[in-house]
Amino acid sequence: MGILETFRSLFRREAPPVAQPLATPEPVGAERRAKERINAREGTRVLIIDDSKTVVTVLKKFLRSAGYETLEALDAESGLAQLHPKPPELIFLDIMLPGMNGFAALRAIRRDPVTRDIPVIMMSGNEQAMEQFFGTRIGADDFMKKPFSRHEVFFRIERLLDENLVPHRATPRLPEQAIPAPAGA
Numbered sequence: 001m002g003i004l005e006t007f008r009s010l011f012r013r014e015a016p017p018v019a020q021p022l023a024t025p026e027p028v029g030a031e032r033r034a035k036e037r038i039n040a041r042e043g044t045r046v047l048i049i050d051d052s053k054t055v056v057t058v059l060k061k062f063l064r065s066a067g068y069e070t071l072e073a074l075d076a077e078s079g080l081a082q083l084h085p086k087p088p089e090l091i092f093l094d095i096m097l098p099g100m101n102g103f104a105a106l107r108a109i110r111r112d113p114v115t116r117d118i119p120v121i122m123m124s125g126n127e128q129a130m131e132q133f134f135g136t137r138i139g140a141d142d143f144m145k146k147p148f149s150r151h152e153v154f155f156r157i158e159r160l161l162d163e164n165l166v167p168h169r170a171t172p173r174l175p176e177q178a179i180p181a182p183a184g185a
Contacts (some may be wrong), residue, residue: 037065040090051075051094076100080100
């Protein structure tokens with residue numbers, strides 16, 4: 001109880017308010033950390049294609065701290081040039097890029113027999129869900145809105161890992177898998 005409340009209670013001739021025990025706040029992100037994060041195996045090669053140096057730096061920092069090897073490109077053409085001779089195992093691809101946009105780059109990745117099976121997580125700061133829909137229609141494996149958190153990045157990666165902790169293309173869901181059947185049907 002503060003000093004001001006004490007004086008007020010003395011002059012009102014009321015019993016001072018009973019101090020309530022302080023609640024112990026839950027640590028921030030406690031429910032998120034209840035499950036241990038699963039990373040891809042050490043040394044997994046990830047290509048980051050984004051025209052924002054800040055986004056590239058943040059993603060690179062997150063990924064390298066978890067043992068990933070990163071390649072970076074500030075435009076789609078430079079990113080596509082890094083796909084050969086040793087392709088990455090995962091690609092983070094921005095949609096809005098100078099020159100060739102992310103959708104055109106994704107089409108080029110999917111048409112190349114060497115790179116068609118590399119999982120691609122598309123990124124955009126645009127709020128429009130149409131980009132996400134279009135990206136998945138032409139072969140994106142996941143979509144991540146910017147700005148993103150460290151938790152979001154690793155959540156997206158974890159969804160693409162197989163039993164050997166290697167990123168793989170997302171399995172497309174069939175319409176009957178997307179909508180649960182009514183009970184008793």
